[in-house]
Amino acid sequence: MSETFTVEYSKLFHFTENVFLAMGCPEADAKLATEVLLSADLRGIDSHGVARLSGYVRLWEKERINAKPNIKVVHETPSTAVVDGDKGLGLVVAPRAMKFVIEKAKNAGTGWVSVKNSNHFGIAGYHAMMALSHDMIGLAMTNASPLVAPTYSLERLLGTNPIAVAVPALTQPPFVADFATTTAANGKLEILQRKNAEAPTGWIQNNIGKVSTNPHELKDGGALLPLGGDREHGSHKGYCLGSIVDIFSAVLSGANYGPWVPPFVAFLNPPAHPVGDGIGHFLGAMRIDAFRPADEFKKHMDNWIATFRNAKSVEGEKVLIPGDPERDMESKRLQFGIPLVVSVMDDLSELGKRFGVNLV
């Protein structure tokens, strides 16, 4: 384990909000972007949280992020819309679009919005969970820059393209699934690269499409693998899932898809001949009582959750409900603070100097 510093959530919030304000974000946007970004740190998905703050700043410097976007609906029907994010922070565009999705669902039973011209939106789970307090099921997915080789491909054509689904229960905490459609998230590979440790088979392939356990081969023509790992273990299914996310998020909205999705890192230029605008998201909400009375549904969800959680389990383990580990982490980190590794602290300290903001 490398050394970590622990920072109180409220202090990290204040700092991050001030960085977004310094970028020129309107007050409400700075607060919203901070809440979305830090929900990743709270929930233990450290790769998607404040560790990326300097990345957003660098994209803004290159004018690939617009701090004052005019987010607008460009087309709609009773249950659908396409939203143009105007190059805004995905951290702002996505929750605004999700709010609109929820309004649609109030009237039409469900709401579905495909978003173009956006950027990285933090963790998908945040947006899906926005539906819960409205007694709705929430869905969120996004495409991302190409790191993943479809089954039998040597080229990286898909992002880690996550899917999140949040379902309310009555007395039980909600069911919250939030997962990349790859065997392993890119963040896990980065950790192995730093440690010079081996990766399990099924996570990556090398530049001729052979199984590799060397995480450095990702930088040498290798690729992440779709959930399943190889054909025998169902990688074609992970490839299907990543493709569905790409199509719903980008081909439906008019964003870039496949190999044209612009990279998150500012030092790499977006592909020269884009096929759309920015990156794409797909967001949905379904009102529970558009199907059956909400309380009836939620009682059955309680039963579903209790049944799974109490199932006989492998010795030393227990069956988890999607969302359990993240919720536990969130309550711990709200109480005891958020641990940040040295490289992230250095990053934040640089940002602090630049914008005249202090972390502690």
Place this chain on the structure above:
Amino acid sequence: MSETFTVEYSKLFHFTENVFLAMGCPEADAKLATEVLLSADLRGIDSHGVARLSGYVRLWEKERINAKPNIKVVHETPSTAVVDGDKGLGLVVAPRAMKFVIEKAKNAGTGWVSVKNSNHFGIAGYHAMMALSHDMIGLAMTNASPLVAPTYSLERLLGTNPIAVAVPALTQPPFVADFATTTAANGKLEILQRKNAEAPTGWIQNNIGKVSTNPHELKDGGALLPLGGDREHGSHKGYCLGSIVDIFSAVLSGANYGPWVPPFVAFLNPPAHPVGDGIGHFLGAMRIDAFRPADEFKKHMDNWIATFRNAKSVEGEKVLIPGDPERDMESKRLQFGIPLVVSVMDDLSELGKRFGVNLV
């Protein structure tokens, strides 16, 4: 390879239709059920086709399938509905419900129907593909009797719960994903059991939750594994997917979920204290032009498909588009007939005698 007989599609159609008619299905239903059932044989998913015909008959004999169902909408909003299948053949209930979904989408932009009180609906892909000719994206999923252990569970709590998504293109054939949310479909395990062959690791676990390569352990307290296989390879993601299918199909509709889903085989009784009615499906359709002009979308789908299909590939392989292998199989089998193994021929011959119908 065991010996096979090849039967013309039209003859198999005629035979199957007559069996459904003999069960008492109305003419239109018998034709529809046959088309849905045999779409599996045409597309090469032999486990879900005419091989199951005698299984449907046995369920009908036990009065668990109603040949003359009164399929009805029990609740609806502009974009949603719950349909009660009245214990009908899933092969009839699902396409009827999908027709209703498509009507919803015409008006509201999208349509979403959760179905209860149904039975096995054949291949999910058939229902999803119904949307294509309407310039819509189609989705279909269903829950199924419990064979799958969630990550760390010793109990089987989920079915192989497939997901299908069909997306139209312009000059390219459509994108049609249709996959079980397990590493391997149950049909593949049955083949290995018959051959006494080993299963790859990651397909099944034994009765104490350890990796197993012995397919017979499935009958001895073992279980199929969610897509991913084990925790290190992302089985929690496959578990999430199977759960989402279960919740959308059954908790939303009022069907049985989790361990309460009734078995397809008639010799096993349904669980004693059901939590709902029959099994559940979830069907959806999204009108392309509820998002952007259909031709514009379909041109980009052509580009998406061409880009993926022409990607540089592993030596000796090529990158497939979901739906490619099944479409190739369909055109072959329409031309050259459908191969049936001896055990299936014997089954059909029994059915023929019983109902006074000849196959050839």
